[in-house]
Amino acid sequence: MYDLRTLRDNFDAIRNQLGPRGIDVPWDNIRTLIDQRRSLTGQAEQLRHELKKGSEDVAKLKREGRPADASMVAMKAVGERIKTIEDELRVVEETLTNLNLHIPNLPHPSVPEGKDSDHNVETRRWGTPPSFGTPAKNHWEIGEALGILDFDRAAKITGARFAVLMGAGARLERALINYMLDLHTTQHGYREVLPPFLVNRSSMTATGQLPKFEEDLFRLRDEDFFLIPTAEVPVTNLHRDETLTENALPLRYTAFTPCFRREAGSYGKDTRGLIRLHQFNKVELVSFVKPDQSYEELERLTGHAEAILQGLGLHYRVVTLCAGDTGFSAAKTYDIEVWLPSHNHYREISSCSNFEGFQARRAGIRYKGLSGKKDARMEFVHTLNGSGLAVGRTVVAILENYQQPEGSVMIPEVLRPYMGGMDRIKKE
């Protein structure tokens, strides 16, 4: 969603910069609606002014005990014209807002051009892949053999794309959550939040999941609530419709939540294992910062997600998404991809984005300097978030990268305190 004045004044520039991302946007329609809105607003305001003055005259006449019938009749007519124009204006504004909510964010100049993931740019690598004498087993073979993963029973309980973790597997998931939260809160300066996992339509609209991506979400039947697809939604909405004081920024939060995604349109992809589930756990990082600090913050935040992988000793690379692969609301995104030996390639485990003012505008999250100062005017904050990390995929990476020839799995050093001292997962 764009500020209408900005959109009007920079119409062609925005359209051009959006390039292929703006292919679905009905530009001409929007331009017409903006002009109509302006013209109708002007008419309505002028008439309301007339009505206001006329009503004051009526009040005055009545106070003086003089007849006011003529004015009242005239004003009734004005009132009716206002109503007609306002009806028209309402339709124009609703249509325009709805279209505006469908325009994606502008990519940052540093984002590589390109239409799909083939044009993403590898930015750095960390560590080295482990070497195995025999071909690496995939995580579900390892997990099922160890008795810590059960997909058949999950399918019985719910359906496809769900998993049951048991014993040391469940413990490993819990250990990872605690390790991540502890690191982010004690070393990286984030405040822990445990938000609701169900949110309303306004929250989903503010962060950009709605109105365009409703089919990706689980929605309750009896209430207009949605299961969160990421903690980004409730945590960013923590400050919806708030004006923050300048010295409260930056605000940094970390939250553990389950995430629920319908995965519509991904039939046949990653059908086995923990990679793509309808429900998975994630620890999220969310920042609210002043606009001039958001790109610095993106680097920091990405680094915080990387620190988790470094602590676990997992090889990964960081990829800068090209314009076409960057999500709807984001201006710039780094994906962190962890090495998976069974696939012999990298797999997304975190996605860190700067949304600039895009979400803040939808969400009404502003900040204001101390009043009295010259530059005390209100401005939208910039919001950022990133996974730190997707927990299920971290389990995948650990099982695969730390698998041993005889079938057990070593537990990374940093997790052992969280595992009651356990140093490897053996068949139970």
Added chain:
RNA sequence: GGAGAGGUGGCCGAGUGGCCGAAGGCAACGGUUUGCUAAACCGUCGUAGGGGCAAAACCUCUACCGAGGGUUCAAAUCCCUCCCUCUCCGCCA
């Protein structure tokens, strides 16, 4: 689920049809006073949209008293619907 109360500016709080964008207080900010701090005093103190201006300052118009409709010449105030908060009862981890 049943019964009731309520939502006004950053906060508290007045306002039951017109002269109300909204008294008063607190907080904040600028200043005077002061050895410093405090107190006191003076002043400033909403957001958004349109227009004027090259533009900032500024001027002007319009909207906004939980949201959306309605009644009326005129709505914070009356009516309807919805949302949210609180209290009591029931149920429940």
